[in-house]
Amino acid sequence: MGCCASTPVVEDELQDRIQTKKEVLQNLSTEGKADALLAMVPGRMFSNGASSNACIFTQQGRKGTNQDAMVVWENYASMEDTVFCGVFDGHGPYGHLVARRVRDSVPSKLLQFWEEHQANLGQHKPETPEHNGIAGNGVRNGAVHQNGRSTHSVNGEHKMVSTDTVEEGKEHPMFDVWKEAHLTGYRIMDKELRSHPGIDCFCSGTTAVTVLKQGKHLVIGNVGDSRAILGTKDDNGSWKAVQLTVDLKPNLPREAERIRQCRGRVFALHDEPEVPRVWLPFDDSPGLAMARAFGDFCLKDYGVIAVPEMCYRQLTKQDQFIVLATDGIWDVLSNEEVVQVVAQAPTRATAARALVESAVRVWRLKYPTSKVDDCAVVCLYVDQTFSASSESLPPKETSKPNGTHDKYLGSNGSHWERGTSVAGRSPEPQDLQASQSSGTEEISPGEPSKDFKTTKQPRKLADWLDADVKEEEEWSALEGVTRVNSLLNLPRRLQQQNPARQQHNPS
Template structure:
C-alpha cells in the first residue's frame, strides 16, 4: 500500500499552492509547455506506434502472453503495460513491461515510458551489437591511429563491467545490461525536458524484461515486481521472486538518499510505509527509492538507474508474472503463481489474478481505496498447454479501439488545465462495476464477519481457493435494480 503519492503525505495536488522552497525548485526545473494542439499532434504522431504488429498494450492475450489491467478507486488508472513480440525484429525475442504511475500526471508518464522505453532499448541494443562487431573487426584487422581513437572514445562511454560477472553470464547479458542502463537514462532525460508532460512531482515505476531464447534479462525500477513460476525437483509449482522491491526501507537505498540530503521516514498513521521527503519540506512523500520522473527528488537521492538481473531459463520454468504493487500489496508470490496456474485458460490468467487481488483488497483493507492493478503473464513455452484448455491457435487480442485512442488524445488536450483528474479509465463491465458498488465503510468492515471469513482460522486451507470462491458482494439497491 502507499506506493504512490498519498493525501497523508501532503503531496502537491493539481491547483494547490506549492511551498516557497518547492515552488522555487519547480521554477528552476520548468520548461515551456505546449498547448493542446501540440499535445494532440504528438499523440497523433505516436498513434502509428500502436498499430505495429506484435505490440500489445490493452487487455487481451496472445499465444505467449496474457495482459489485464483494472482501474482502482483512486482516480484515473495510472498503470500501463506492454507485450512486444518479435522485439527488435528478432523472431525469438519478446519484450514485456509493467509501469505504475503516480502523482498528478502519473498516467501520462507511465504511458510515455510504455511507448518510448522499448524503442530506446531496441535502438541501444542494436547499436551495442554493431559496436561489438566493430570491436571484433578491430581485433582481427590492423589497428590504425584513427581506429584506436574511435576505440578509446567508445570504451570511455561504456559503464565498467565486472569481469567476474562477465565470466558467469553469456554475451547477451552484458550487451542487454548496457542497453538497459543507457535506455533508462535516455528515457528519464527525455521526461525532464518533455514539452507537455509535467514530471516534476509525477513519475512511474517500471519492471521490464527481454526474453530471447532461453535467456531472460530484467530491468527493474521501483516497487512493481517480477515473479517466476517454476517446477522444483518434486515437480511442485513454486514461486521465485526475480526482482527486489526498491523501496526506501532498504538500508542501501535509504543510505544513498540520506547522503544526498533527502529524508527517509514513515508517517505516524502509516508506520509500515517508508517514504522519501525533501530536506526542508514535508513533501512529496514518495514510497519508492527509484523511479522515472519525480524530478523534485532527483537531487536528493531518488535515481532512475535500474537493477539488471539475468536468468538462464530451463524446461522447469513455466511463466513469469509482472505486476504492479496493487497485486503484491494483498497477495503473496506463492498465491499469485497458484492463481495463474489455476486459471481455466492462458488467455484469462492475467484477468484472474487481477480479479482475485481486487477481492483481497475488499476483504483485507475494507476501508481503503482499491489500488490500480495491472498484470502481464508471459508463458515461457508457447507449445505447452499446462495452463490452458483452449487451442494454442486461439489468439484473443483486444484491438486498439478508436474510442480508446481518442480518450487518450482528449487527456493530452487537457494537460494544461489544473483540475482534478476524471475517473474514466478502462471500460468496465456491469459485473465489474457491481464489485465496486459498495461505498459504505461500515458495511465493508462487517463483510468479513458476515461472510463467515476468518483469515487467521484458515489453517490448512488454501487462501487462494477461499478468495477465488468468495461470492461477489452486490449492494441491495443494485440487486433490486437487477430484478
C-alpha cells in the first residue's frame, strides 16, 4: 500500500523537476540571445581594446579565473555626447559570473528607465546636454573635493546646485532622473540575481563603480570598494588626482552602524587588523571585506546592501581623464601614482594596459609572497585635445595556475582552494575599533584607503618600475597568501548542506 501511495508523489516530483529544468533552459537561452545582441551594439567595448576617447584592459591575476569585468559604451542612450563606463570586481565561487551579469545588465536597465522617463515627457532625447542634460557645479551636501581628494557623505542625500540651468540651492531635475535610474536599476538587478537560474549568488557577488558622462556632467554610482578618480591639472599645470568615490568598507562609521543594527558583525582578524570584514551573527563567516555589493545574499539580511552611493561632478577645462579600476590597482598604487602612469603612457590607446602592467610589477616586487590580484582598468579621456586612433589590443597572455582564487578562509583559519591548502590565519577575531555615528551624522572618511606597508623603507613608484623583473618568470606564489581576500569562507551551514561545493567550485 505504501509503495502504491508514494508512486504518484514521486511522479509529480519528477514532472516538477523536468518542468523546472525546461524553464531554466528557456530563460538561459533567452538571456544568451540578448547577450549576443548586446555584444553587437556599436560603440560598446567589454574586452581589451581602445576607441578614440577610451581604452580598457584587464589581466588575470595569479589566483585562477579572472573575476573582473569592465565596459565602455559610447553614444549611450543614442546621444553622441554620452558615455557609460564601469568596472566590476567579482568575489566568491561564482563571482566572475556575477560580475559579467551585472556588467551586461545594469547599463541596459538604466537606459530603459531613461527612455521611459523621456517617453513620459513626450521627448525622445534631450535637445542639448547643457539645458536638458545633467548639470551642476560639482558641489554636493557632504561631498566637497579638496587637495585632490574628496570627502563624502554616505547618507544618500546629495544636493545639487547649478549656476546655468537652475536656481541656486535647488537640485537639477535631470540629475534626479539619473539618480533614480541608478537606484531603481541597481535594486532590480540585485533582485534578479537572487532568483537567477544559472548563477548561485548566495556567497558570490561583485562590486560596481560606474560613471555616466553626458557632455561636461558626470554621474557616479558606487557599490563596494572599486574606485573612480579624476586626473586633472592645477593652475601651475601640475597633475593631481581627485577621488570621485569612497571605498565602501565595513569600518566606515555609517556602514558599520547599519550592519550592526541588522545583527551583522564587523571586526578584523588578528593577522590583518587593517582589513575589517562583515560576519554572520552566528558564525565566523563569510568575512566580506566590503559593506555593499551585488549578490552575497547570505549577508543581505545582516546589513550588506546593493544601494549605490551617488555623486555628481561637473567637468572643467583642467580635467583630463577619468580612471575606473578594481582593487587590484588600488592595493599597490596611490591615486597620484595612477594619474602619473596614465598621463605618461606612450599613447592614449595603451594607457589602461600600461597601468595594469605597472600595478602587476609593483605587486611582484612589493609583495613577492602574495598572489597578484586580478586587475581591470577603464580610462576615459574628457579633455578632447586629441584622439587616439581606434585599435584593438590583444589580451596579454598570462599563465593559469592550477589553483583557484583563495577568496575563502575556513573558520579554523586554513585557506582552501582546489588542490591546495595554506595555513596561516588566526582563528581568533579582533574587535574592530570603529567609531559609531548617529542616524543623521555625515561621514568624512578623510584619507582614502592607505597602501599596506611591508617594507621598512618606502620606495617610489619609479623605483619599483625600474627594477629588473623578468616578465616571463612565474609568479604564482602558491605557497604564499593573498594580501586581501574579498571573501574568506563559506558559511558553515552552507558547507554542511553542500559538502562537495568547496572542492568543486572556484572561489
